[in-house]
Amino acid sequence: MDLFDILGPIMVGPSSSHTAGAARIGNMARTLLGTQPRRAAIHLHGSFAETGLGHGTDLAIIGGLLGMKPDDLRIPFALEEAEKEGLEYTLDAVDLRDAHPNTALIELWGDGDAHLEVQACSIGGGAIEVHMLDGIEVFFTGDHNTLVIRNQDEFGTLAAVTTILNQLHINVGNMSVHRDRRGGDALMVLETDQHLKPSQVQFLRELPGVISITYFDKEVETYGT
């Protein structure tokens, strides 16, 4: 926690968990999809389902899917914006066992065959945690630059990725690997201290064994810039 978690965030109300955090979840989902979302199925769990409509959680998530940051004044009008930008959405309640009370499960479809299923929760003060990606359990927060790499579960890919990051002088702060079964698809999540350039992400994307990569650049504050 830093000073500006106390005096901040600068956000559209009314709730840091149900509104600001929800916008960040939407934004994270959009980034992880890697393309403009065209259709979204948004499932809300627990307190998100119970009090979400009163807190504008629906508006914040949809706003986030459209690329709005938590301080974006268009959040209250996110439904109109969705219509303008051609984003279809459905919204319903879901019971996810053992999930944090402020959890959203979002299915997203983008251009072509882009598809993503992400489960994330809003833990208070606008902070979020991503818990599930395409059915694979993960854990990251978006507080760092984050590379999410889908790869074939075989030896060498992990070493190749970290070697290249080393050569680019990019320090990995946290790293985790996840898979649903041996030899299937696996997920690597790397949180880096430095920002990656699009060309660097593209270079990693072309490594053998890598199926796809999405890169979440640590949220830059929009207010006042």
Add this chain to the structure above:
Amino acid sequence: MALDSIREILDEAHASGTSFWEVVLQADMEERQVTREASMAKMLTTWMAMQEAADAYTGTRKSVSGLVGGDGMKMRQYNFRGEALSGGYVSEVIAEALSMAESNACMRRIVACPTAGACGVMPAVMLPLVKNYDIKQRQILEALYVASGVGIVIAKKACIAGASGGCQAEIGTASGMAAAALVKLRGGSDETAAHAVAMALANLMGLVCDPIAGLVEVPCVKRNVIGAVNAVSAADMAMAGIESFVPVDEVIEAMGEVGRHMPVEYRETALGGLANTPTGRAVKDSMRRL
């Protein structure tokens, strides 16, 4: 240094021959690895966001649920007619607290301080003072560092979320921060500010978080008023030389203890207090949900 207690910050300020706000600034530079200029620029941005939020209030919006909106304007008009019992600065504080908290409920842009639900307290005490007195931007920034240093310590030693420790943790913390900022703006010493924090927190201890239908509206908007006015009285007492009998860090720990022992019904669950009145339950039953 880590901002672990008010006493440690005061001691560090004394030892280094600086002051409370400078120690907090240094801690931020260290924590976020930024320059002095970058830290102060961000603080200024935060202050400007508070001012903009206040300027954007029109009193015409209603919250999504329709429970709140327009009271800040009513208070302003009442003040303008010269009828307010409190009068002058305090009546402006009341109007500003209502306005900012309503802006939050109505999905306008605010600065959470320390939470969105308590966002009205700090600007409510600071904006009318800055408007009516000759206060330099530097003093404002210093006051904001003092306040956020206080907030960090409370977050570490106790809690700042209604779900963790009730309203005393949200409005109470905001009130303590605001009291410290006021003392700083009025030229009081850091020790005086510490007494103001202690008295502000002590006087709101035990306040429960009982939002109707779980929304940040009733009673949250009006609770911003008690947080703000309480900060003013705590700051005035401290500036008069009145001291808190219990040292500030012990008061903070006591607040944390009360929060931990608070039944779950009174920690933002909307199961007790005003939320559990026939009126509160009726609102919940009529609310749109998924």
